[in-house]
Amino acid sequence: MAQKNMICITCPRGCHLSVDTQTGAVTGNSCEKGAEYGKNELFHPMRVLTTTVRLEGQTGSRLPVKTAGPIPKELLFKAMEEANSRIVHSPVHTGDVILENIAGSGVALVACKEM
Amino acid sequence: MTEYHELIVVGGGPAGLAAACEAWEKGVRDILILERDKELGGILNQCIHNGFGLTYFKEELTGPEYAGRFVKMLYSTDVKVKTDTMVLNITPDKEIHAVNTFDGYLVLRAKSIILTMGCRERTRGAIGIPGDRPAGVLTAGAAQRYLNIEGYLVGKRVVILGSGDIGLIMARRMTLEGAKVLAVVELMPYSNGLNRNIVQCLEDFDIPLYLAHTITDIEGGDGRVSKVRVAQVDENRMPMPGTEMEFDCDTVLLSVGLIPENELSKNAGLELDRRTNGLVVYENMETSAEGIFACGNVVHVHDLVDFVTAESQAAGRSAAAYLAGNHAAGKADLEVKTAGHVTYTVPQKLRLANVEQSAKLFFRVNQVMPKAIVTVRSGEETLATFRREHMAPGEMATVTIPRVLLEKANGTITVTAEPAEEI
Numbered sequence: 346m347a348q349k350n351m352i353c354i355t356c357p358r359g360c361h362l363s364v365d366t367q368t369g370a371v372t373g374n375s376c377e378k379g380a381e382y383g384k385n386e387l388f389h390p391m392r393v394l395t396t397t398v399r400l401e402g403q404t405g406s407r408l409p410v411k412t413a414g415p416i417p418k419e420l421l422f423k424a425m426e427e428a429n430s431r432i433v434h435s436p437v438h439t440g441d442v443i444l445e446n447i448a449g450s451g452v453a454l455v456a457c458k459e460m
Numbered sequence: 461m462t463e464y465h466e467l468i469v470v471g472g473g474p475a476g477l478a479a480a481c482e483a484w485e486k487g488v489r490d491i492l493i494l495e496r497d498k499e500l501g502g503i504l505n506q507c508i509h510n511g512f513g514l515t516y517f518k519e520e521l522t523g524p525e526y527a528g529r530f531v532k533m534l535y536s537t538d539v540k541v542k543t544d545t546m547v548l549n550i551t552p553d554k555e556i557h558a559v560n561t562f563d564g565y566l567v568l569r570a571k572s573i574i575l576t577m578g579c580r581e582r583t584r585g586a587i588g589i590p591g592d593r594p595a596g597v598l599t600a601g602a603a604q605r606y607l608n609i610e611g612y613l614v615g616k617r618v619v620i621l622g623s624g625d626i627g628l629i630m631a632r633r634m635t636l637e638g639a640k641v642l643a644v645v646e647l648m649p650y651s652n653g654l655n656r657n658i659v660q661c662l663e664d665f666d667i668p669l670y671l672a673h674t675i676t677d678i679e680g681g682d683g684r685v686s687k688v689r690v691a692q693v694d695e696n697r698m699p700m701p702g703t704e705m706e707f708d709c710d711t712v713l714l715s716v717g718l719i720p721e722n723e724l725s726k727n728a729g730l731e732l733d734r735r736t737n738g739l740v741v742y743e744n745m746e747t748s749a750e751g752i753f754a755c756g757n758v759v760h761v762h763d764l765v766d767f768v769t770a771e772s773q774a775a776g777r778s779a780a781a782y783l784a785g786n787h788a789a790g791k792a793d794l795e796v797k798t799a800g801h802v803t804y805t806v807p808q809k810l811r812l813a814n815v816e817q818s819a820k821l822f823f824r825v826n827q828v829m830p831k832a833i834v835t836v837r838s839g840e841e842t843l844a845t846f847r848r849e850h851m852a853p854g855e856m857a858t859v860t861i862p863r864v865l866l867e868k869a870n871g872t873i874t875v876t877a878e879p880a881e882e883i
Contacts, residue, residue: 351659352655352656352658352659353656354655354660355520355656356511356514356520356656359654359655359656361850392660392664393510393520394636395508395509395510396633396636396637397508397607397608397611406610407608409508409522409608411508411510411522418664421636425636429637439525457508457525457528458505458528
């Protein structure tokens with residue numbers, strides 16, 4: 346059985362995973378999230394995107410945002426394009442939805458700060 | 461006019477916030493935080509990436525979200541805050557001089573002080589890169605602030621020197637914003653950054669990482685960086701002739717280490733540790749001056765904010781105990797020394813009267829060791845050994861030593877780490 350070695354990026358611990366390329370079975374993980382990451386990374390890599398969007402009506406001009414969950418890796422640049430064309434107005438609260446369904450991923454872009 | 465407070469916290473970043481909240485929790489009712497930025501949260505405000513809080517909150521947060529939780533906690537107390545306030549001097553008898561545009565020049569007195577000034581980045585001057593002195597050479601953290609707070613991308617074609625986490629994070633961030641990151645160049649044969657950042661910041665975007673390489677020349681005669689030369693280094697970290705590469709770029713970012721910010725500590729006459737460049741602390745995060753505590757990156761540079769929070773809560777508890785008169789002062793029973801591959805420990809001194817069940821020591825090693833044995837000795841006697849996997853300079857390590865073992869030690873304990881073949 347072929348194995349693919351990778352480093353889990355779910356948390357800063359950075360476990361060294363070994364994933365079966367046929368079944369997606371993971372060894373070397375310290376938690377359930379690691380098993381899920383290893384399998385996803387093999388078949389369909391996903392990433393959380395964090396960036397900023399333009400904010401008006403505030404001294405600080407950038408609002409930090411993130412995707413509410415991971416999105417497919419290949420959509421990162423499309424998502425950046427959409428985020429960079431969005432302008433929001435103060436006040437904004439942590440968790441407010443800034444963009445629904447970013448880059449067609451089904452995941453929302455949400456605010457990370459009270460501004 | 462002098463203003464009095466029970467407890468003054470110098471710095472409103474993650475360390476200051478956690479220390480103040482914990483001291484409040486433990487009954488201190490007159491607390492003031494002094495913060496030089498316009499808002500609380502410190503460096504977390506510009507660390508918009510995620511990965512914070514997995515240990516403390518059991519969920520993955522961005523920097524602003526992590527800071528936001530503590531700011532919210534703080535606002536549920538009556539802790540006072542002065543932002544946009546620069547502390548100029550701290551005297552050994554706990555007088556604090558500060559200035560802001562609202563109060564003007566302030567003289568404050570406190571029964572207890574917690575120092576949480578954090579750290580700052582090493583600059584080009586600190587590492588002496590040869591070449592021209594053009595615009596476009598910045599520390600990675602400065603570029604991060606420009607981009608994430610002010611909204612300015614500092615360059616289009618970028619070479620990053622140093623593979624610390626801020627450099628790696630900025631490689632991804634600038635790539636996503638449309639810049640081309642040509643290379644990350646690391647002097648050492650290993651990266652000081654977290655493994656996950658090598659994967660998700662470099663490998664995801666096919667950014668090459670040149671280990672055991674350095675920048676040997678920066679060109680920019682017309683006022684802006686135009687080219688850098690990179691060469692491989694030998695085992696003595698000297699550039700090797702014939703290995704040079706050239707990169708046409710307009711920006712060089714430096715991610716070459718952090719130094720605790722201790723100008724105020726020096727004026728206060730506090731003892732510093734040459735190994736950490738930070739403050740020497742006792743088991744309860746007290747500095748060499750009674751009633752002055754310290755925590756976070758001003759003591760030693762942390763990899764994870766969650767550890768800063770834990771350390772700062774300990775400092776907050778200790779300050780509360782000190783103010784309640786429930787605190788053992790005086791000289792150290794044990795000095796902690798280092799040997800082998802261990803480069804420093806925090807705390808550096810232990811007073812057994814303040815150690816309850818066990819003492820936790822934080823330390824770093826100076827080489828990558830897939831498997832290692834950590835030994836705590838007193839003189840010739842081995843007090844404890846610990847087996848560890850994947851030790852690296854970029855990852856802070858800990859050992860927890862039971863009090864009963866410490867009681868056997870005489871004057872000093874020595875912490876060493878050696879590579880182990882088989883475990």
